[in-house]
Amino acid sequence: MAAEKMLKFVSLGKEMPEKRAAETRSQDFHEIYREYADAKAAEQASRCSQCGVPYCQAHCPLSNNIPDWLRLTAAGRLQEAYEVSQATNSFPEICGRICPQDRLCEGNCVIEQSGHGTVTIGSVEKYITDTAWENGWVKPARPSVERAESVGIIGAGPGGLAAADMLRRAGVQVTVYDRYDRAGGLMMYGIPGFKLEKPVVLRRIEQLEQSGVTFVLNCKVGEDISFDAIRGQHDAVLIATGVYKVREVTAPGSGAKGIVKALDYLTASNRKSFGDEVADFDSGELNAEGKRVVVIGGGDTAMDCLRTAIRQGATSVKCLYRRDKANMPGSQRETQNAEEEGVDFVWLTAPKGFTGGEHVEGVMVQKMRLGAPDVSGRQAPEVIEGADYIEPADLVIQALGFEPEAIPTLWNVPELAVTRWGTIKADFATHSTSLPGVYAVGDIVRGASLVVWAIRDGREAAESIVNYLGAGRQIAAE
Numbered sequence: 001m002a003a004e005k006m007l008k009f010v011s012l013g014k015e016m017p018e019k020r021a022a023e024t025r026s027q028d029f030h031e032i033y034r035e036y037a038d039a040k041a042a043e044q045a046s047r048c049s050q051c052g053v054p055y056c057q058a059h060c061p062l063s064n065n066i067p068d069w070l071r072l073t074a075a076g077r078l079q080e081a082y083e084v085s086q087a088t089n090s091f092p093e094i095c096g097r098i099c100p101q102d103r104l105c106e107g108n109c110v111i112e113q114s115g116h117g118t119v120t121i122g123s124v125e126k127y128i129t130d131t132a133w134e135n136g137w138v139k140p141a142r143p144s145v146e147r148a149e150s151v152g153i154i155g156a157g158p159g160g161l162a163a164a165d166m167l168r169r170a171g172v173q174v175t176v177y178d179r180y181d182r183a184g185g186l187m188m189y190g191i192p193g194f195k196l197e198k199p200v201v202l203r204r205i206e207q208l209e210q211s212g213v214t215f216v217l218n219c220k221v222g223e224d225i226s227f228d229a230i231r232g233q234h235d236a237v238l239i240a241t242g243v244y245k246v247r248e249v250t251a252p253g254s255g256a257k258g259i260v261k262a263l264d265y266l267t268a269s270n271r272k273s274f275g276d277e278v279a280d281f282d283s284g285e286l287n288a289e290g291k292r293v294v295v296i297g298g299g300d301t302a303m304d305c306l307r308t309a310i311r312q313g314a315t316s317v318k319c320l321y322r323r324d325k326a327n328m329p330g331s332q333r334e335t336q337n338a339e340e341e342g343v344d345f346v347w348l349t350a351p352k353g354f355t356g357g358e359h360v361e362g363v364m365v366q367k368m369r370l371g372a373p374d375v376s377g378r379q380a381p382e383v384i385e386g387a388d389y390i391e392p393a394d395l396v397i398q399a400l401g402f403e404p405e406a407i408p409t410l411w412n413v414p415e416l417a418v419t420r421w422g423t424i425k426a427d428f429a430t431h432s433t434s435l436p437g438v439y440a441v442g443d444i445v446r447g448a449s450l451v452v453w454a455i456r457d458g459r460e461a462a463e464s465i466v467n468y469l470g471a472g473r474q475i476a477a478e
C-alpha cells in the first residue's frame, strides 16, 4: 500500500466528526456526533504515523489492530478494514461510540504524545462498522459444524453477549438468561441514547438471535429459576450479571422523597424512549422536567444523569463532586459535553444532609479541599469547616457507584468463591470460577468497569469454555 497515503498528521489537523450544536442536541436523546463523510474518514485515518510500536493497540483492552484498519480505511479498502476490526471485537461500533478513548487508545496515540492531536480512532472504528452494516457485510454466525453441548449464560450485557457471539461461531448451543424484558444490560437501560442509540444495540441482539442464540428474558436467576437448575441444563455456565447494588448517601434526611438512585432514573428515561409505560416517570418522581436537579457523584453515571436531566427540561442541573475537575473519575470529553449543554459543576463539594420534610427541598453542602494523598495515592478531600451552605433542590440523584450483590447467598451457592469486595473470584486468563464448568466475566468480576473490558472477558471466556468442552459431539449443521 502506498506509504504516501499515511503520515498526514504533519499537514492535517485532528477533526472529530461534526458535533451537533449544544442547544439542538440538548432537546433530544439522539447521539451528539454525526457520522464522518467517506472522504473525511479516509483523511483522518491517513493521519496515523504507522509507528513501529503501536501504543494505541497496547492500550486497547481488545488489542485491536488499529494501525492496520486505519491504513485500509485511508486506502478506501473499507470491507477489509471491517474484517480486521471485527476479528478482535464483537461490537466495534459500540466501542467506537462509548469507549473513553481519551483514557485508552487515543490517549496513548504517538502523535497525540508529540502534540499533533490524536488520530480519531474511536470515530473511525464507528464509521467502518456502521458502513459495514449499511453494506450488509455484518453477517450472523453460521458455524460449519453444530455441537451438541450447550452453555447457559446468565446476563445479557456486553460480557454475556460477546461470549454468546464467540460460542455460536464455534457451533456451541447458547441460551442467554436475563431478568430484564430486553437484552443488552447497561447498554440498553443504563447508558443514554445520546451516547449510544438503542437501535445500534438492538440490531446486534437481532443478529445474535439469527445466529441461533436463544434468549430467555424476564427470568431472574435465583428467583424464577435456580442456579442449580441452570447448571443442570447446560454443559457449562457463564455468569455475567454486572454490579447493581447502589452505594447510597447516608446522611440526615436521605430517606426523603425526591432523592432517587441513578440507575432507577436512567432506566426510566431509557424505557420512555421505547414508549414503555413507566409509572414513576409519569408520576413525576423520576422525571426532571421543571425541577432544580442536583446530582451527587463524578463518574460516568453521574454525567449521564446530568445530561439526561438537561434533556428532560430541568430548570437547573448541578453536579456536586468532592474532588476537582482534574481528579474526577468520569471522562474529560463527557464533562466538556455536559458543560456545553448547560450542566453546572460545583467542584470540591459533598452532601452533609438534606433539608425539607417528607420531600427533599435542598442539599446541605460541605465545601472541601484536597489534602494529602491517601493509600491509593489520590489526594484525599477534606472538609473546610464553617463553609457549609444549602443548595435548593427538587430532585436529588445519587450516582456514587455500584457494588456486587451477594450472589453466593442470593443463589444459594456458598461454594462460589468471591473476593473481599464481593466480586466473583475468577481466573484472569481463563475466567473459570471455583465451581467446575462455571465461568464469570465483566463487572461482576472486575467491579464497575467498561463495556470494552466486558467484551474482552466474554470473548476470552468463550475460548476457555470451548476448550473445557473438549472435542465433544458434533451434530449436523442445518
Ligand SMILES: Cc1cc2nc3c(=O)[nH]c(=O)nc-3n(C[C@H](O)[C@H](O)[C@H](O)COP(=O)(O)OP(=O)(O)OC[C@H]3O[C@@H](n4cnc5c(N)ncnc54)[C@H](O)[C@@H]3O)c2cc1C
Residues within 6 Å of the ligand: 098, 099, 100, 154, 155, 156, 157, 158, 159, 160, 177, 178, 179, 180, 183, 184, 185, 186, 187, 190, 191, 192, 195, 219, 220, 221, 222, 240, 241, 242, 243, 266, 300, 301, 304, 441, 442, 443, 444, 448, 449, 450, 451, 452, 454
Ligand atoms: C449509567 C452508566 C453509564 C455507563 N457508561 C459507559 C460508557 O460510556 N462506556 C463504557 O465503556 N462503559 C460505561 N458504563 C459501564 C458499562 O456499562 C459496564 O461496565 C458494562 O455494561 C458491564 O457489562 P456486563 O456484561 O458485565 O454487565 P451488565 O451490562 O450490567 O449486564 C448484566 C446483565 O445481567 C442481568 N442480570 C443481573 N442479575 C441477574 C439475575 N439474577 N438473573 C438474570 N439476569 C441477571 C442484568 O439484567 C443485565 O442485563 C456505564 C455504566 C453505567 C451504569
Ligand code: SF4
Residues within 6 Å of the ligand: 059, 060, 061, 062, 064, 066, 089, 095, 096, 099, 101, 104, 105, 106, 121, 122, 125, 452
Ligand atoms: S475498542 Fe475502545 S480502546 Fe479499543 S480501539 Fe476501539 S475505541 Fe479504542
